[in-house]
Amino acid sequence: MVRNLSFSYSKMGMYKECPQKYKFRYVHMLPEQPKYYFAFGTALHEVMEYIYNPENPAFPSLPEALAFFDNHWNKTSFEQKGYASVEKELAGYAEGRRIIEAYYAKNAESFFHPLSVEMKSTLDIDGLSLISILDRIDYLGGGKVKILDYKTGKTVQREPDQLYMYQKVVENSPAIKSLVQQKDPGVKELRVEQLSFYHLPTLHEMTFERAPDKEIFDFWQGVLNVADNIRAGKFDPTPGENQCRWCDYRNICPVFTGKEYNGPTGYAARGASFPPAATPDPQPKTVQDELSDKIDRCGALLDEAKQLQKEIIALMREQNFERHFGKNYKAELSRIEKLEFTDKNKVVELLRTLNLLSKTLVPTYSTVAGLLTDASVPEEAKARLQAFTVKAQDVKLNLEKTQ
Numbered sequence: 160m161v162r163n164l165s166f167s168y169s170k171m172g173m174y175k176e177c178p179q180k181y182k183f184r185y186v187h188m189l190p191e192q193p194k195y196y197f198a199f200g201t202a203l204h205e206v207m208e209y210i211y212n213p214e215n216p217a218f219p220s221l222p223e224a225l226a227f228f229d230n231h232w233n234k235t236s237f238e239q240k241g242y243a244s245v246e247k248e249l250a251g252y253a254e255g256r257r258i259i260e261a262y263y264a265k266n267a268e269s270f271f272h273p274l275s276v277e278m279k280s281t282l283d284i285d286g287l288s289l290i291s292i293l294d295r296i297d298y299l300g301g302g303k304v305k306i307l308d309y310k311t312g313k314t315v316q317r318e319p320d321q322l323y324m325y326q327k328v329v330e331n332s333p334a335i336k337s338l339v340q341q342k343d344p345g346v347k348e349l350r351v352e353q354l355s356f357y358h359l360p361t362l363h364e365m366t367f368e369r370a371p372d373k374e375i376f377d378f379w380q381g382v383l384n385v386a387d388n389i390r391a392g393k394f395d396p397t398p399g400e401n402q403c404r405w406c407d408y409r410n411i412c413p414v415f416t417g418k419e420y421n422g423p424t425g426y427a428a429r430g431a432s433f434p435p436a437a438t439p440d441p442q443p444k445t446v447q448d449e450l451s452d453k454i455d456r457c458g459a460l461l462d463e464a465k466q467l468q469k470e471i472i473a474l475m476r477e478q479n480f481e482r483h484f485g486k487n488y489k490a491e492l493s494r495i496e497k498l499e500f501t502d503k504n505k506v507v508e509l510l511r512t513l514n515l516l517s518k519t520l521v522p523t524y525s526t527v528a529g530l531l532t533d534a535s536v537p538e539e540a541k542a543r544l545q546a547f548t549v550k551a552q553d554v555k556l557n558l559e560k561t562q
């Protein structure tokens with residue numbers, strides 16, 4: 160008996176992005192690096208599941224939801240989540256709490272129990288074992304349901320393939336039909352009435368009507384074609400600037416190494432069937448690319464400005480200057496007292512232990528200095544924090560335009 164091919168919307172997305180990447184991930188089973196945006200999205204999905212769990216008669220309060228989020232978040236380190244630094248992880252943590260607080264302010268009055276949350280559905284159909292995780296299904300009555308998918312990225316847009324996949328899965332799933340029939344025993348047919356993307360960072364919901372049967376049919380033929388190509392071992396790379404730039408398999412990809420990867424035992428000489436090694440085709444720039452370029456350029460200018468400031472301070476101190484003039488700007492040095500951490504990671508750990516992390520959001524020297532003078536912080540906690548800080552003199556550069 161031929162086994163069904165295990166398949167999902169994300170697997171299909173990866174194959175369409177680049178069949179070679181799919182091969183690395185799902186044939187060679189090479190895991191990708193952890194990505195901070197997946198960790199962030201998972202944490203918020205868990206909170207939504209916690210809020211709406213149909214098995215809990217009462218909805219959690221905001222402090223309970225925040226505590227649940229903290230607990231989930233603190234189970235892994237910043238590296239395990241895929242953040243580049245503790246600071247970036249803390250910024251993600253602060254953003255997660257902000258989103259939960261805003262979500263409660265907007266929706267807590269209208270919480271209700273949906274049909275299901277985070278339902279893992281496996282549908283065996285047309286030689287595929289189709290695995291989907293459905294964030295939330297609401298029952299609208301009369302056999303009609305609404306499917307809601309939470310989005311946590313920077314932007315949200317209509318993704319027809321995902322909508323089609325959900326409609327196909329839900330309308331053919333005996334498990335979901337049986338859930339509806341438990342609620343409404345007279346239902347014979349299940350129909351997806353609405354599909355919705357809920358963008359948590361902006362609390363904005365985009366709702367779509369069900370897709371016509373013809374569109375679903377055409378989409379499904381596309382899915383079956385992808386599945387046929389996978390079964391036939393068609394994994395030719397389709398390089399492109401966007402997908403290759405962020406691809407974890409670049410250093411073993413035949414496009415870049417000129418050799419075919421043959422598993423952990425080594426490389427084989429590249430077969431004639433591969434296209435010649437080439438620099439990825441430049442793709443037209445998207446708005447996201449343009450934004451990324453501007454962010455990088457702006458960051459580079461800020462880095463350069465910081466470096467110049469350091470050099471100006473060093474030269475002025477060397478010459479014993481308190482003030483100096485350029486053609487258009489005046490530079491002046493002032494002395495300030497500042498706090499320094501003897502071990503920043505230990506400060507973060509201590510704030511966590513003392514339950515003070517949410518008071519600081521991001522533990523900069525000034526926020527920790529604020530805690531040391533905060534009347535609501537116990538003296539013992541202050542003493543423990545103080546043990547990781549030292550006072551130091553610093554010089555600040557002030558630049559002022561003179562003309």
Ligand code: SF4
Nearest residue numbers: 177180396403406412
């Ligand atoms: S580096 Fe590019 S061509 Fe190679 S697997 Fe990744 S996405 Fe595909």
